[in-house]
Amino acid sequence: MRDGILVVSFGTTHREARKRSLDEIEKDIKKNFDGYCIYHAYTSKIVRERIFEMEGVTYPGVEEALLQMAEAGIENVFIQPTHVIPGEEYDKALHSAARHTDRFLSVKTGNPLLWSEEDFCAAADILSECYHLKEMEDKSAAILMGHGSGHSANACYARFQETLAGKGLENVFVSTVEGTPDFDETFCEVEKHGIEKLTLIPFMTVAGDHVSNDMAGEGADSWKNRLAASGYQVNCIRRGLGEIAEIRDIYVKHLKETICRLP
Numbered sequence: 001m002r003d004g005i006l007v008v009s010f011g012t013t014h015r016e017a018r019k020r021s022l023d024e025i026e027k028d029i030k031k032n033f034d035g036y037c038i039y040h041a042y043t044s045k046i047v048r049e050r051i052f053e054m055e056g057v058t059y060p061g062v063e064e065a066l067l068q069m070a071e072a073g074i075e076n077v078f079i080q081p082t083h084v085i086p087g088e089e090y091d092k093a094l095h096s097a098a099r100h101t102d103r104f105l106s107v108k109t110g111n112p113l114l115w116s117e118e119d120f121c122a123a124a125d126i127l128s129e130c131y132h133l134k135e136m137e138d139k140s141a142a143i144l145m146g147h148g149s150g151h152s153a154n155a156c157y158a159r160f161q162e163t164l165a166g167k168g169l170e171n172v173f174v175s176t177v178e179g180t181p182d183f184d185e186t187f188c189e190v191e192k193h194g195i196e197k198l199t200l201i202p203f204m205t206v207a208g209d210h211v212s213n214d215m216a217g218e219g220a221d222s223w224k225n226r227l228a229a230s231g232y233q234v235n236c237i238r239r240g241l242g243e244i245a246e247i248r249d250i251y252v253k254h255l256k257e258t259i260c261r262l263p
Contacts, residue, residue, distance in 0.1 A: 004037040004074035005029060005255065006065055008093045009082040011042030012208035013050045021206045021242025025082050028248045029255060037074060041065035043089045043096075062096035070103040077104050080255040082205050082242065083112040087151040110258035113205070113241065113250055114156050120163040126246040131201060131237070133169050139196040141171040143186060144203035145215050145223065148179020157181070160203075171195075174203065177214050183223055187230075197233040200224060207240035 007026050012018050022040075030038050042048050042059045051057055060068065062079075069077060079097055083090045090112050101107045114120055128134055133142055146157050154176070161174040171193070175186035190198070200223055202211045215223050216236040227234045241247045 002037060002072075002074050003035075003076045003078065004039060004069045004072075005033060006062070006069065006077060006079045007038065007040045007082065008062055008079055009040070009042055009205070010089050011044045011047035011051070011059060012206045013047055013054065014206070014208040014212065015055065017207050017211075017240060021240040022082060025205075025242050025248050025251055028245075028252055029080065032252050033255070033259075036078075037069070037072065039065050039069055041093075043092050062093050063100060066097065066100040066103065070100070075105045077107045078255060078258050079107070079109040080251060080258070081110065081112050082251060084146065084203070084205060084241065085114050085149065085151075085153045085156040086112050087149040087153040090153070091151070108258050108261060110251075110254040112254075113247065114160065115254070119250060120160055121167075122250060123247065124160065124163045124167055124169070126244060127201070128164075128167065128169060130244055130246075131199070133172055136171060136199075137197065139194060140199070141173065141190060141193065141195045141197070142199045142201055143173045143175055143190070143223070144201050145210065146174060146176045146179070146203040147210065148176025148182070150179065154179040177210050183226070187227075195232070197235070198227055199235045199237060200227075201237045202240050205240055205242045207238050207243070211238055211240070 007029060009022050026040060041062045043062060048059045051059055081090055081093055094109055097107050097109055148154060157174050157176055164172045173186050173189055175181050175183055200215050224234050224236055
C-alpha cells in the first residue's frame, strides 16, 4: 500500500521567499514522514502561470497533483495545507480533493496553522519569543500584517488578537490587507496608545508580494510610508511565518494528527 502526502499552498512568485518558507515546510515534512511519497500543489492559478513564465518551473494545482498521485499508484492521500486560516484557499483545496476521492482508498485533509485554541496559543507564544514582543521598549508596538479575507474565517484574526491580549501583549496589533481590521482601523487603535516606534511583522506563511509592496514598499501608500509620514519610527521585518521552525512544527503536528486520525 502506497501512502502519499500533498502539501498545498497558495503559492508565491517570490522565488527566495518561496525557498525560505514553503520549501522549508516541505523539507520538514519529508524529514518527519520517511517512506511517504511527497507532492506539492499551489491553489493560485495566477501564481502558477507567473512562475512558469518567469522561471520555466511548473507547479500543479490541487486536482492536477491528485491526478499525478493516482497515476503513480498512491492509495492513501494526506493533504496538509500551509494556509494560516481555514479561509477561501483552504476551502478550495477541500473542494478539489472531494472531486477525486473515488480515485483513492482514502483522502484526509489536515488543518491550517490556526485551528484549535492550542494552535492560537502556540502561535502567539512563538511570535512573542521570536520577536521579543514582551521586551519592547516603552511607546513601542508591533503590527502583525495578515492577508485577510471576505470569508467567515477572517474572524481568526480577531481571535488571535484576543489571544495576544490574554498573554499580556496589548502592544501587538493584528491587521489585514484584504479583511478586517484593515490598516485604517489599526492606525486609529495605535494612535490611542501614544506609540512612537512600530515594528511591522508579516503574519503570512510567505513574505511575498504583500510584504514587499503593501507593508514595506517604497510607494506612498505602503504601511511603512504611511506610518512614517505620520511621524512614527518604523521597522519592517521581512520574514514569513514559514521561515520560523517552531511554526513549521505546528504544520507537522497537524499532519501527524491527520495520519493518525481514524476513518
